[in-house]
Amino acid sequence: MPSHTTRSPAARGSFTSPVIDYEPAPAPVTGPCPPPSPAALHRRTPRPLRPAPAAAPVAPQPAALFADAALRRVLEVIDRRRPAAQLRALLAPPLLATVVTHARLRHAAPARLRRVRLRAAGSGSTAAEVFATYTRGERVRAIAGRVELVGPDRWQLVALQIG
Template structure:
């Protein structure tokens, strides 16, 4: 290199009288043996795997009731069952809701029947759950939402003179159909 290419460095500020060198922090531990050049990387200990929810942790009773009740609702919507049969799984206002819904529709049965594709239940309390449903009617896919609760229901007597008894049962308390 020629001296023409090397230029004299000029400082704007005078160089400090003393330089302080701060060591870089170590991010890896020292090797176990001093002679080995291989170091273990510093990593956190492996996490314990989280077990998936056990099938018994899911409330099977809610799921079974919801599946049966939704199938019954779909059959009523298809006019394969009478509306009166909703009374055993739904509160009275649900039957009224479907009575109005079916009266507003055509008087004939729809050509395609509904098929339940997917049902998901999520417990909001021990005695209540939200249910989401995906079902197919013909070529179209529809959705339905429902709420089920455990209610104290007065059961009809087995014989007319016998007293009526009360029983806790799962019931549909709300249904939204798309």
Template sequence: MSDDHKALSPAPHNEPPLRGFHAPPRPRPCLVRPRGAATGLAGAGVQRAVRESHAADRDELVAARKFAERALRMTLEVLDQRRPIGQLASVADGAVVSAMRTLIAGELAPGRALGVAVLARVAVTPVDARTAEVFAGYDRGGRRFALAGRIVHSRASGWRLTALRVR
């Protein structure tokens, strides 16, 4: 054997690459532009965060709508004197209860002679994270009347009816 061909060859790599076989080389930070800056598209992480925040907003809006329906139905029952006014205090602030007391005492409920008030439609529009505007229609006899109000959410008491207008 000759000494000419006794060279050593490098050992084979036994570990996989760090970033996977098909991963492109990591770009240098000074040359990278934020993803979507030129095209207006957001990355998957941003899209997921937006979806999750909107889902939370949707859940809060559903809860606000359910509360508004319950509170306005109770308000109409109090106006028709089918429910005692003291029960309204569980969902409404003192100013709203006082105004309702005045409407009942003065027989000022709109269209009361037409029959029982039936809640027809309720809509809730968020103002900010803890406040929403509420508007609704209700029927008496063959006529449609309107309600509008504001609900506010607090950690201590949940949703509360803080303002009300009956037409």
């Protein structure tokens, strides 16, 4: 019976093949580019005007005020500066559990809401998409959601994504 000895890969043969160089040969460099002339730096080049983007539907003002207040309160609950029970009227029930889960983590710095933008969702004024940024220490983070009109004058946050 032949004995099985371990042979090195070099002894068994190479499993690789040489790589073929497909790159073109480098072009010779003649020198640095000359600096632009002062006239070229101050030349007024006419640019064609771009068409204005299609106007997005505008969210109603009450939705904007509600969204700003609701997001501030959500961040305060996450930072444990406000009890979660105060969000019951503002958030849909599944979202309250999400916010409470985020509140279990300890954060080194409090969150500060910086910018809130709204866009109407659909042709009616009964819902709006919310996009916001907030800072926590030196980091800038995002938060997004959807607010809907659930009563004659009552808005509610029905979707929330915290980044």
